[in-house]
Amino acid sequence: MWRSLRDELHPGGFELVTVGLDTLGDAGCRAFIEAARPTHPSLIDRHHVLAELFGVINIPSSVWIDENGVIVRPAEAAPAPPQPTSGPRLALPADAPQRFVEIMAEAAKIRRDTEAYHSALRDWVARGAASRFALSPDQVIERSRPRDADKARGHAHFQLASQLETDGHHDAAVRHFREAHRLVPDSWTFRRQAWSLEKVGSDALARFWQGPDPKSPDAWPYDGDWLTDVRKVGAENYTEPWRP
Amino acid sequence: MLLRSLTVSRSEFEAGTGWTLKPEGACQGHVCIPLSRPAGDTVDVAQVAGDMGMPLVEAAEHGLWALGPAAVGSRALATAEAPDLTLPDLDGNLFRLSSQRGRKVLLYAWAPY
Numbered sequence: 001m002w003r004s005l006r007d008e009l010h011p012g013g014f015e016l017v018t019v020g021l022d023t024l025g026d027a028g029c030r031a032f033i034e035a036a037r038p039t040h041p042s043l044i045d046r047h048h049v050l051a052e053l054f055g056v057i058n059i060p061s062s063v064w065i066d067e068n069g070v071i072v073r074p075a076e077a078a079p080a081p082p083q084p085t086s087g088p089r090l091a092l093p094a095d096a097p098q099r100f101v102e103i104m105a106e107a108a109k110i111r112r113d114t115e116a117y118h119s120a121l122r123d124w125v126a127r128g129a130a131s132r133f134a135l136s137p138d139q140v141i142e143r144s145r146p147r148d149a150d151k152a153r154g155h156a157h158f159q160l161a162s163q164l165e166t167d168g169h170h171d172a173a174v175r176h177f178r179e180a181h182r183l184v185p186d187s188w189t190f191r192r193q194a195w196s197l198e199k200v201g202s203d204a205l206a207r208f209w210q211g212p213d214p215k216s217p218d219a220w221p222y223d224g225d226w227l228t229d230v231r232k233v234g235a236e237n238y239t240e241p242w243r244p
Numbered sequence: 245m246l247l248r249s250l251t252v253s254r255s256e257f258e259a260g261t262g263w264t265l266k267p268e269g270a271c272q273g274h275v276c277i278p279l280s281r282p283a284g285d286t287v288d289v290a291q292v293a294g295d296m297g298m299p300l301v302e303a304a305e306h307g308l309w310a311l312g313p314a315a316v317g318s319r320a321l322a323t324a325e326a327p328d329l330t331l332p333d334l335d336g337n338l339f340r341l342s343s344q345r346g347r348k349v350l351l352y353a354w355a356p357y
Contacts, residue, residue: 002352017346019331026334032356033334041339043331045353048245053262053314053327055320056353063326064285065349069342071324078352121274125348137324144321147313153299156312158300161245169306176303196357207357 005081007042013067014125016040021048021059021189023197028207043079047162048189050075052155055145058188058239064134072124072134074144077239079112079191091214099209102227109235111244120244133244145186154183158190165197173197174221188238195225247309250289257287261311262327272298273325275316320331 003204006016019038020029026048033042050056054063055075062078065071092100120133128134145151163174177194184190192210198220200209211225230238245260254265255279263270269278270292281288290310293300299312316322329341329351341349 013347014350015347016350016352017339017341017344018354020352021355021357028356030334032354041333043333043337043339045331049329049331050351050353052245053329054351059353059355061353064342065326065341065351067348068348069326071321071326072271074321075353078350107325121350125247128348141317141321142323144319145313146318148318149297149299149315152297152312152315153301156299156301156310159306159312160303160310163308163310164303164306167306169303172303172306176301189353192284192355193357196355210357218322222346 001080001083003036003038005039009122010040010145012125017043019043019045019050019094021045021050021056021193023165025166031098036130037109039110046166047159048193050191051158054147055147056189057145057184057186059192066128066134068138070130071140073109074135074140076143077242078115079117079118079135081118082114099211099227100205103208103210104231106227106235110238111236111241112239150183154180154190157183157189161194170197178222182226191222191224191229192226194222198222245311247289248307252287252289254283254285254287257283257289257292258259259300259328259330263314263315270314272316272327275321277314277316277335317320 002016018038020033022028023046025044029044051185058077060078061075063071065073066072092104124131124133157176161173161180164176165173180190195210196207200213211227212220216240258264263272265283266276267282269276277296279292281291287326291345293311296314296315300309301312302309330338332338
């Protein structure tokens with residue numbers, strides 16, 4: 001989807017740079033990248049430097065950067081390009097656990113401003129600085145995520161947790177992930193990353209369970225989980241409305 | 245930025261934090277934070293962290309530290325000038341965002357979970 005948009009716009013001076021945010025690095029991202037067969041740079045961000053450097057709090061999201069290396073739109077939700085034909089919807093197997101049925105139902109309610117976002121993107125690629133969707137430097141700073149000293153500290157705890165997990169110190173990692181969640185409560189990626197490391201089962205869906213194992217619910221080391229947290233805010237508020 | 249030591253080279257510090265060390269201080273675009281001592285070839289991380297208001301969190305039992313972002317103003321971005329993001333691809337080749345000057349770039353964050 002993104003690749004065909006990139007290939008269409010590339011001759012006009014546009015590049016797509018995709019970044020997979022995952023503590024598991026190549027091992028977590030490889031199958032997805034190889035399936036997408038990217039023609040553009042496709043990078044691995046093991047410790048979520050995109051959160052620290054650009055204020056990314058959720059995926060999928062995007063940052064637009066002009067020809068001079070100046071950000072013209074800070075991190076915001078980036079819906080997939082509109083599809084020319086509506087293909088078959090992703091269907092769960094009939095014997096899928098109830099949790100996945102519920103996750104899919106909530107995910108379907110997540111707001112996606114596909115048309116507004118993608119017409120703005122095409123306008124910017126065609127018109128550059130003259131596009132009304134290219135924000136001024138002051139607007140870019142003002143629209144980037146709020147960050148106080150606690151949030152800055154939470155980012156350090158997250159990176160520490162991610163490296164500790166990589167080094168095999170899972171219990172220590174959990175302690176720092178929890179601290180990151182407490183200090184940066186608006187980051188979905190910090191939570192989803194930590195939840196995804198508590199695999200339930202061993203199949204391809206193990207990292208998407210993102211909640212307590214029904215066989216040992218007391219072993220879940222986090223306060224929230226995907227279903228509980230999404231229902232708490234309402235799936236329709238999971239991403240902020242796109243604004244011109 | 246992750247650290248195995250509290251003394252790092254200037255280039256490691258600059259790549260890890262997105263701040264360039266200049267005579268006038270640590271700078272991102274036109275924003276500069278003065279430092280109590282000018283940085284040399286090596287950076288005393290604890291000192292610079294104190295000067296810049298960067299949180300330094302430790303897992304001392306594992307010989308590991310993490311330096312968080314400077315809280316400049318009240319926003320994630322101190323400037324609209326993009327930092328020179330440097331990350332590897334699947335083959336380990338390092339990509340630098342600055343290699344794309346002259347093109348419009350859509351930086352897209354995704355995750356396999």
